[in-house]
Amino acid sequence: MNEVTEKVYQKACQLDPNQKEYLQAVGVFLNSMDKIVDDRPELTYHKILERVIEPERVVMFRVPWIDDKGQLQINRGFRVQHSSAIGPYKGGLRFHASVNLSILKFLGFEQTFKNSLTGLPMGGGKGGSDFSPRGKSDAEVMRFCQSFMTELYRHIGPDTDVPAGDIGVGGREVGYMFGQYKRLTNSFTGVLTGKGLSFGGSLIRPEATGYGLVYISDAILKGEGLSLEGKRCIVSGSGNVAQYTVEKLNQLGAIPVTLSDSNGMIYDEEGITLEKLAFVKQLKNVKRGRIAEYKDKYPQANYIPRDKQIANPIWDVKADYAFPCATQNEITIEDARNLVNNHVKYVGQGANMPCTAEAEKLMMDAGVLIAPAKAANAGGVAVSGLEMCQNSMRLAWTKEEVDARLKNIMTNIYQNMSAAADKYSEHNNFIDGANIAGFLKVADAMLGQGYV
Ligand code: NDP
Ligand code: 8G0
Numbered sequence: 001m002n003e004v005t006e007k008v009y010q011k012a013c014q015l016d017p018n019q020k021e022y023l024q025a026v027g028v029f030l031n032s033m034d035k036i037v038d039d040r041p042e043l044t045y046h047k048i049l050e051r052v053i054e055p056e057r058v059v060m061f062r063v064p065w066i067d068d069k070g071q072l073q074i075n076r077g078f079r080v081q082h083s084s085a086i087g088p089y090k091g092g093l094r095f096h097a098s099v100n101l102s103i104l105k106f107l108g109f110e111q112t113f114k115n116s117l118t119g120l121p122m123g124g125g126k127g128g129s130d131f132s133p134r135g136k137s138d139a140e141v142m143r144f145c146q147s148f149m150t151e152l153y154r155h156i157g158p159d160t161d162v163p164a165g166d167i168g169v170g171g172r173e174v175g176y177m178f179g180q181y182k183r184l185t186n187s188f189t190g191v192l193t194g195k196g197l198s199f200g201g202s203l204i205r206p207e208a209t210g211y212g213l214v215y216i217s218d219a220i221l222k223g224e225g226l227s228l229e230g231k232r233c234i235v236s237g238s239g240n241v242a243q244y245t246v247e248k249l250n251q252l253g254a255i256p257v258t259l260s261d262s263n264g265m266i267y268d269e270e271g272i273t274l275e276k277l278a279f280v281k282q283l284k285n286v287k288r289g290r291i292a293e294y295k296d297k298y299p300q301a302n303y304i305p306r307d308k309q310i311a312n313p314i315w316d317v318k319a320d321y322a323f324p325c326a327t328q329n330e331i332t333i334e335d336a337r338n339l340v341n342n343h344v345k346y347v348g349q350g351a352n353m354p355c356t357a358e359a360e361k362l363m364m365d366a367g368v369l370i371a372p373a374k375a376a377n378a379g380g381v382a383v384s385g386l387e388m389c390q391n392s393m394r395l396a397w398t399k400e401e402v403d404a405r406l407k408n409i410m411t412n413i414y415q416n417m418s419a420a421a422d423k424y425s426e427h428n429n430f431i432d433g434a435n436i437a438g439f440l441k442v443a444d445a446m447l448g449q450g451y452v
Contacts, residue, residue: 004037005030008049019102021328021353025109026053028357032435035424040443046451048443055108057081058101061151063129065144068137077148079127079155079163082108085445088159089125090115090381090388092166095173097132103328104128107166110352111381113438114374117413120385125161127152133168134288145176152177153184156191158391164193164384167327170240170285171196171206190391193384202387203399205380208406209350210244212379213323213371215410217348218252220371220430221321223418226345228254232319234344235272236260237326238284238291241350241377243277245323250274258314259291260306260326265314266294268301311335318342325350333358340366349373360431375413375434382409 001009009030013023030049037044063075078101081089091111094104104126112124129148133141156163165174174194181191188200195201204211218228231254235242238259246256255271259280268276279297283289295303304313315322315335322344324330330351331339336359339347346369349355353373355363363370383406390396397405413434420440421433446452 001030002034002037004044005033005049008053011050012053016102019105022102022105022109024357025106025353028360028431029053029109029113029435029439032425032432033439035432036436036440039424042447043443046447048446051446052083052112052439052442053109055080055082055105056084058105059152059155060101063131063144063148063151065140065147067140075129075131075144077127077129077151078104079152079161080104080108080125081155081161082124082126083112083442084123085112085442085449086116087121087123089161090122090164090384091125091127092164093169093173093177094126094128094166095131095133095168096128097130099128099130106328107352110374112442113435114378115381115385116438116441117375117416117434118378118382118385118409119412120382120389120409122162122381122385122388125163126166127163128166128169133173138172141173142176145173146180149177149180150184153181156181158189158191158388162191162193162384162388164381165240167239170194171201175199190388193387195387200387200391202383202390202402203397204402204406205383205387206240207244207247208383209241209377209380210246210325211248211403212382212406212410213241213245213325213348213350213376214248214252215379215407216371216376216414217321217323217346219411219414220348220369221346223414224369228252228321231255231321232257234258234314234317234319234322236265236314236324236330237351238280239325241380242325243281243284245325245350246272246277246280247274249323250277254321257319258317259294260314261291262306263290264292264303264305265312266291266301266303267317268294268298270300311338315339316342319344321346321348323348323350324354326354327351328353329356331355331359333362335359336362339363340368345369347371349376352377364429364431369428370430372431372434374438375417375430378413379406379410382406
């Protein structure tokens, strides 16, 4: 960092010394900003960096609900409304035991620049709860979602803030929350995205993040004279993003060989084909089972339980490319060393901030090509933006139309981050490129709107 960015970072550290994920995201972002502060002195004069790292508003609330035994349970609810510079706040809701303010602030912060990169008019936000849907009945999940929305509804709206799903929040949860919003406000509007197809959802939204990740990866690799064809790919996670990453990798001729959850990983040397993926979708989305059961069905695969004391074996599988699609900081410095030693050439970030700052630096220094999350996984929020657009127009596009728009958006993101890297940083430094390209549009919108 230089003198300007270091000062901004030190202030953030003083204000929130315990928010480690938020400070990590801000730190990585400010490193990229070094390259533009000299070029754009008016940004420093108007304190754009100091302003843009601070959320416009944070809402925290209690969520009481009754479990199936009749016992009262209390969880914590949040909505971080990070930036409305270029559109209404937009971003997912995460229901997971690990959720806290630091994690949601990092996610809302990243969302702002990602949404800017999509070229669609969306600000950034994120929310959620430390409620875990795992092991809960449908009725418990419904009561929780209704209680959560009973507070959240007053803070959101189709032109104010448009939430969606994220970890632990899929079509079921979005549906329950939409139903409650409609009941409380007596209005049927596009206030949430990721809705069911029969009540305003968009085709291709479930597929969008994984498909978009593979589309942009294909474009990046082609730019280097490489391809996906016949390449072995590590994919982590086994939820929404991981599933559709595996699907599109298959369609483009690559060979995904792993999947995981928080209990362990499977390694299928013969490749996770579309037929095997159909089993995984049924297992995870319908039965809500664990990835360990893959081995019961396909005994030639290896199952390795997760031992948190040691480096994650998923990043030590021999492969060409890696697609982390589970959660933040899933690639540590030890994992990064394994990836480099195994000559993995490319990391496409499906999850948000999947690498620790040290891991990312080690891989960059070793020449691994990295597609940062705010570019690589922007397909999800991009199609959410298209869902908002369709809702406003009161029409629905075909899947071909949405898919074509998604492809086009991912190609534009690649070109914009690549051009920004060449102009301000170095060739193929997509981390700097995506941060700078995403930020400049937000900064110009902030400059134009005065001191807000
Ligand atoms: P899902 O809930 O569908 O799946 C999450 C997967 O990651 C599960 O396999 C889960 O395993 C695993 N996981 C979650 N938390 C942890 C943890 N703390 N430790 C280990 N494993 C964990 O979520 P998504 O697929 O939607 O999201 C995955 C990532 O992609 C997140 O970082 C999300 O923010 C990001 N993302 C999602 C988008 C979307 O459209 N859905 C868009 C852009 C980014 P387990 O079941 O054991 O918890
Ligand atoms: O559709 C969305 O707004 C959404 C949902 C889940 C995750 C993300 C993300 O970009 O991280 C966006």
